[in-house]
Amino acid sequence: MSDPIRVILVDDHALVRSGLAALLELEPDLCLVAAVGSGEEAVERTAALRPDVVVMDLDMPGIGGLEATRQIAALQCGAKVIVLTAHHESEHLLPALQAGSSGFITKASAHEELVRAIRVTGRDEAFLSTAGTSILVHAFQVVGEEPPAGPLDALSSREREVLTLTAEGYSASEVGQRLFLSPKTVETYRSRLMHKLGLNHRAELVHFAISRHLLDDAPAESAPVRPRQHARPPS
Numbered sequence: 001m002s003d004p005i006r007v008i009l010v011d012d013h014a015l016v017r018s019g020l021a022a023l024l025e026l027e028p029d030l031c032l033v034a035a036v037g038s039g040e041e042a043v044e045r046t047a048a049l050r051p052d053v054v055v056m057d058l059d060m061p062g063i064g065g066l067e068a069t070r071q072i073a074a075l076q077c078g079a080k081v082i083v084l085t086a087h088h089e090s091e092h093l094l095p096a097l098q099a100g101s102s103g104f105i106t107k108a109s110a111h112e113e114l115v116r117a118i119r120v121t122g123r124d125e126a127f128l129s130t131a132g133t134s135i136l137v138h139a140f141q142v143v144g145e146e147p148p149a150g151p152l153d154a155l156s157s158r159e160r161e162v163l164t165l166t167a168e169g170y171s172a173s174e175v176g177q178r179l180f181l182s183p184k185t186v187e188t189y190r191s192r193l194m195h196k197l198g199l200n201h202r203a204e205l206v207h208f209a210i211s212r213h214l215l216d217d218a219p220a221e222s223a224p225v226r227p228r229q230h231a232r233p234p235s
Contacts, residue, residue: 004031005122008049010042011057023111030118039068050077052122058085059158061188066099073100080121103127151197152212159193162186167209
């Protein structure tokens with residue numbers, strides 16, 4: 001009988017980690033060696049434990065899932081990364097593959113598909129879910145090459161949400177209430193997205209959002225509950 005596939009789970013939501021851990025523990029050929037909540041921990045534990053497969057969430061505070069995937073690939077320790085995301089967009093799939101992931105699966109998939117993905121990548125094969133395959137085909141079918149990248153392509157969906165709400169005038173606390181995040185986590189996302197976009201001040205962030213028409217389709221209820229003051233520019 002072959003050795004079980006050793007797995008590390010990475011997700012910043014404790015309930016998601018515990019739920020996935022419970023599912024994997026039902027599989028006799030899989031061995032969960034760690035469950036962590038950040039990209040930094042994922043890289044550290046991968047270097048120390050040398051698992052066969054790392055199941056990686058993308059949207060996390062800190063270095064995030066994409067950068068953690070790059071760093072794990074650079075370790076060259078044999079660990080294969082499966083990206084597990086709530087998003088279907090090609091903006092997530094293509095960068096994940098470029099970062100060195102060996103698999104892509106959405107959180108909406110049944111747990112049987114995740115188990116199958118772990119087994120496939122554990123055999124040094126690539127795995128794409130049905131949704132992932134459709135995304136990849138659609139991204140290349142028009143001209144046969146990757147679409148041109150723009151500034152927004154560097155941002156995750158969560159970073160875009162934080163960008164838009166910040167530009168609309170919300171404080172970190174108010175953004176956190178709407179996105180169910182702590183103010184500290186919102187500040188982390190805000191700092192990271194500003195770094196990616198090369199922005200230094202909130203006024204620049206607001207100008208960027210307006211120039212990219214990000215506020216054009218904002219629903220009426222998105223206006224801050226407190227009145228905004230236009231006497232001085234945001235800092």
